[in-house]
Each structure stands twice: as structure tokens, then as C-alpha cells.
Amino acid sequence: MKSFRKKIISATLLISMIGNTAIACQQVEANTSHQQSQTTTQAKQSIKIALLLDTSNSMDGLIDQAKSQLWTIVNELATSKCNDDSKPALQIALYEYGNDRLPASEGHIRQVCTLTDDLDLISEKLFSLKTNGGNEYCGQVIETSLNQLEWGTNEADVKMIFIAGNEPFTQGNFFYKTACEHANKMV
16 A cells, blocks of 8 residues: 655645645554454544745735635645545644744744644634745745644654745755755654
């Protein structure tokens, strides 16, 4: 069986290539030779997503489209089913980055919401974000989400980071490839 341990999907303009997303979660079975007579255990499976949105001024004409695309992804994943036809727990976190209203000492990054299953709250917070300024540090916001969120250790969980912005990933002191390598090891 192929495992969906981790995914990082990123785009420099917008995540529009998602379209019809199908996620098949996997069952996790306790499979020890001395306990074959016991019932198979199944861990509750989750889809954990960090949405990272560039709220710098360069996104002025794109921010509404970016919010809409990110919300389309959330809605698509909310209808996902596991192989056993059960529904995985969906948790979303939201970050904004690149906004000059945010502290420079923290890389112009703010965790708007930690991982939560409250989609109404995520929607409210996502659609209320406004643009201002322009220091977009993609590598740093990816790394920040990795360090701040409780991703868990269930290998059957689907863990994704979606980053939407319109500037090169090379800005800032934290190299985005390093953050992506860290994500591959961590989640």
C-alpha cells in the first residue's frame, strides 16, 4: 500500500492545479504475530492542512482569488473518505505572511489559527485577511508552521501545506528548500 505520510504543495502565484482532489486514507492495523487472535486496531485518521497566505501588498489584485482557491481545496478535502468509507478528521491551520503589520522580529508571520476542525472559524479568519506591506519569506513561514503545529505521529494521516503567494520563494534568510526538506523528515 502506498502511504500518504506527507505532502507539500506550493505555488508562486496560486494553487489552481488542485481541481478534483481525491484522498484515500489508509487503515492502520496493529499487526503483531503474537496478537493475531485479537481484533485489528484502527487509529483515527486525519487530514491536517496548513494554509499559508501571502498578505503583502503585491497580492492586492489576487487576494480574493487566493482565498477562494484555498477554500475550494478545504471544501474538497472535507468530503474525503478513507478506504473503509469512514470520514477522516479534518484539521486546518491558517497563517498569514508578508504583511508589514506583523512583527519583523517574527518574519512578518502570524499564526491566525492553530489546527482546528472549526471550518466556520477558519473561513471567517481567512476571508477577513487584508493586505499590507511586502516581505514575503516563504521558507520561514513553512518552517514556522512545521515548528508551531501539532502534526502528530500517525503515519496514516495526510499532512499538507498549501502556500499561496506571488513572489519568489527565495526571499528571506531561511531557504525554502531547507524548510521543505525538514517537512519531509518531520511530517
